[in-house]
Amino acid sequence: MRKRLLPVNLESYKPLREIVFETIREAIISGHLKPGERLMEVQLAEEMGVSRTPVREAIRKLELEAFVVMVPRKGAYVAGISLKDIADVFEVRAAMDSLAAGLAAERITDEELESLERALVSYTESSDQNDLDDSVYRDTSFHDIIYQASRNERLIQIVNNLREQIQRFRATSLAFPGRMKIAVDEHKKIVEALSERNIALSQSLAQEHVENAENSMLEALQKNGRLTKLDHGE
Missing domain, CATH: 1.10.10.10 (Winged helix-like DNA-binding domain superfamily/Winged helix DNA-binding domain)
Known part of the structure; x- marks a missing residue:
């Protein structure tokens, strides 16, 4: 090693x-x-x-x-990472992100929208430089702003409890070739929907974003031969 x-x-x-x-x-x-x-x-x-x-x-x-x-x-x-692990985490994350985006579309402040715009710019720069570690950090910051804008403390608490599992999968997903740039475009659409206070569209885009991240992760793991049905540690 x-x-x-x-x-x-x-x-x-x-x-x-x-x-x-x-x-x-x-x-x-x-x-x-x-x-x-x-x-x-x-x-x-x-x-x-x-x-x-x-x-x-x-x-x-x-x-x-x-x-x-x-x-x-x-x-x-x-x-190891199993199909069951991935399905469980992404099912929960899709539900949480969709709920958070819908609530944020109702409750987000102008200052938080501005923070989202800045986070988007920083994430775009990291993506352009193909900096995976910084992209993971910027991606996390972007979503944290939306969770905070939901004004739902219980939701934020649940997200924090799953943070390590989500982060592990986020890094693998963003490492898939082309995923970072696609994620930037998805973030832009989410920001636009939130700015328009469009609840249904914000929810739909947030869920689609998570589903695309899951698909990228599965492709990355299959390509690298790292996807297992059971954890044998071999």
Whole structure:
């Protein structure tokens, strides 16, 4: 496994075990650590400049959150992605995004619309530069503005609970060739519908956007041979 983790910031106020956990989880979400890849405690510890103990604790916690699977007599592996995982997450996200867009079309402020426009410009720039990591960040920021504009705290809470799973799939979807630029166009249409206070169109476009993201993810995984029916960690 080539080096993909940076040394951790030991001056952070967070406990070391939490920093190590977040670092490995982010590497899985971003795709730097891929499904089916074995997690070697010694190598991970060396890359991050820490001892094996916080790495071992992080792996155990990642297993509880379904990011890692333990295979008897073999060790820890990044959990694979199954069709069921994808279907479950995208079904929920499509419903949430559609609901959020409909509510935002009624409740969004002029300041939030302006923030969406700025987020769209930033996302377009990242897409033009083919910067995947920044595109994932900009895409997340764009949707967060819409969730906030929904004025529904329960909805926002549910979205936050699913954030890690959504982020993992978002990175894989946007990595599919051409998806980032298509997503920019879809974002533009959503902003226009919200600006027009068109509830039905905002809902429809938001749902279509999520469905297209799911299709891109499936194509990306099938192309790379990373789609599994079961998580064997092999």
